[in-house]
């Protein structure tokens with residue numbers, strides 16, 4: 649199993665929201681919805697591909713086999729859901745074009761990543777997310793940086809917006825006034841937020857964003873007869 653196992657367990661637990669050790673069709677459907685607009689047929693097809701013993705649930709063994717066969721996909725899933733709370737970042741930033749409803753592409757300069765490398769900022773716009781507590785949060789002026797590996801939330805920018813960000817006892821908490829906006833446990837060395845990207849209009853239903861990559865890969869797998 650090697651190094652992949654802890655990562656797979658973490659993702660499996662995120663899929664298995666009721667914690668019964670199996671991913672049901674409803675749970676799989678919820679994850680795929682988080683990733684974008686997915687039809688009931690897509691969900692069933694995906695379930696059939698992963699649920700190799702056909703009992704209607706994905707157990708960890710089936711999930712692990714799927715991850716080993718398709719290591720890229722689960723990494724992508726983690727990226728879609730997860731933002732890293734970064735005290736060092738000057739801006740919010742993401743490599744994901746599909747998180748932005750629209751933006752005008754132009755050169756916004758460069759950003760330093762991984763201490764040594766620099767990368768181009770090719771777009772900038774607000775991104776609206778729904779936190780793990782179901783609160784809506786507008787991340788202002790998020791930089792689109794394709795070379796990033798993670799989605800970053802800048803603590804400095806939240807502070808500028810009068811949010812209170814606290815790190816304590818292996819947790820972090822984001823609040824504004826008396827409202828707790830997000831609250832999550834530290835994972836390994838990282839403070840993270842699991843959030844859904846959602847539409848900009850206040851009352852609009854969540855805007856779908858492209859799930860092309862996922863579809864392309866699943867489609868590809870089907871072609872290979874998996």
Ligand SMILES: [Ca+2]
Pocket residue numbers: 664665666667668669670671672675
């Ligand atoms: Ca479950």
Ligand SMILES: [Ca+2]
Pocket residue numbers: 699700701702703704705706707710
């Ligand atoms: Ca099964």
